[in-house]
Amino acid sequence: MASVLRTSKASGVLFSTSALDTLSAAWRTLKQSYKEAEEALVHELSSVLASTYVRFLNELVDLIITANILIGFASISRERNFVRPRLTNFEGHSWSLRLINAVDPIPARGARVRGYEEERCAFDAELTSDSGKSLLLLSSEDAEVNNTILHAMGVIVTLNQMGCFAPCEFAELPVFDSILLRTGSYDQQLFGRSTFMTEMVEMRLIFSNMTRKSLVLIDDLCRGTSN
Numbered sequence: 001m002a003s004v005l006r007t008s009k010a011s012g013v014l015f016s017t018s019a020l021d022t023l024s025a026a027w028r029t030l031k032q033s034y035k036e037a038e039e040a041l042v043h044e045l046s047s048v049l050a051s052t053y054v055r056f057l058n059e060l061v062d063l064i065i066t067a068n069i070l071i072g073f074a075s076i077s078r079e080r081n082f083v084r085p086r087l088t089n090f091e092g093h094s095w096s097l098r099l100i101n102a103v104d105p106i107p108a109r110g111a112r113v114r115g116y117e118e119e120r121c122a123f124d125a126e127l128t129s130d131s132g133k134s135l136l137l138l139s140s141e142d143a144e145v146n147n148t149i150l151h152a153m154g155v156i157v158t159l160n161q162m163g164c165f166a167p168c169e170f171a172e173l174p175v176f177d178s179i180l181l182r183t184g185s186y187d188q189q190l191f192g193r194s195t196f197m198t199e200m201v202e203m204r205l206i207f208s209n210m211t212r213k214s215l216v217l218i219d220d221l222c223r224g225t226s227n
Helices: 018-052 054-080 103-116 144-161 195-209
Strands: 002-010 010-015 086-088 096-104 125-127 172-176 178-182 214-220
Touching: 002 144, 002 172, 018 054, 096 144, 125 144, 144 172, 144 178, 144 214, 178 195
Parallel strands: 086 172, 178 214
Antiparallel strands: 002 010, 096 125, 096 172
């Protein structure tokens, strides 16, 4: 005997019988059993994987990440004709930082990707303990030039710290224990700090953490303070 479940002019008539109900119940039971068996198998495999292969998979991930980084370094260094920096150290009180025809690789790369003509702001820089030149003061009518040189020095030193070649014709660099940067001009109204006070707080933090092996980059200090 069939029982009507629903009638609809669009889809016709839905009906069921006791035999169909029995088959439907059996199907739901089998489906639930299959789901439970699947979950048990996944849990068992996950336990075996976690106890046996996770360490090897993590090592494989580390190797892939390292290879990806090194391939990226090699690719960009070959494409942009980067040079291998000559490394110096801080033995005693002797150290040196020399850059010849250095450029900022980030704007140059962006211009090339977008199809623009590459604008190269090449510069030389030298800081050595032997000559007593441990401070480099940048002054130019074009503030953008100062920012570019400062940014380029930070990028070049960072690339060297990471083990990448440098965008220069010649580079001699030490390995710094820290790179400390202060840039921009802004206040902190939430803390009641003016632009000048914010700059002084940041400078105090830099002076508190810097050592003779640190690279300190400061841009536009007291720019927002009137005469």
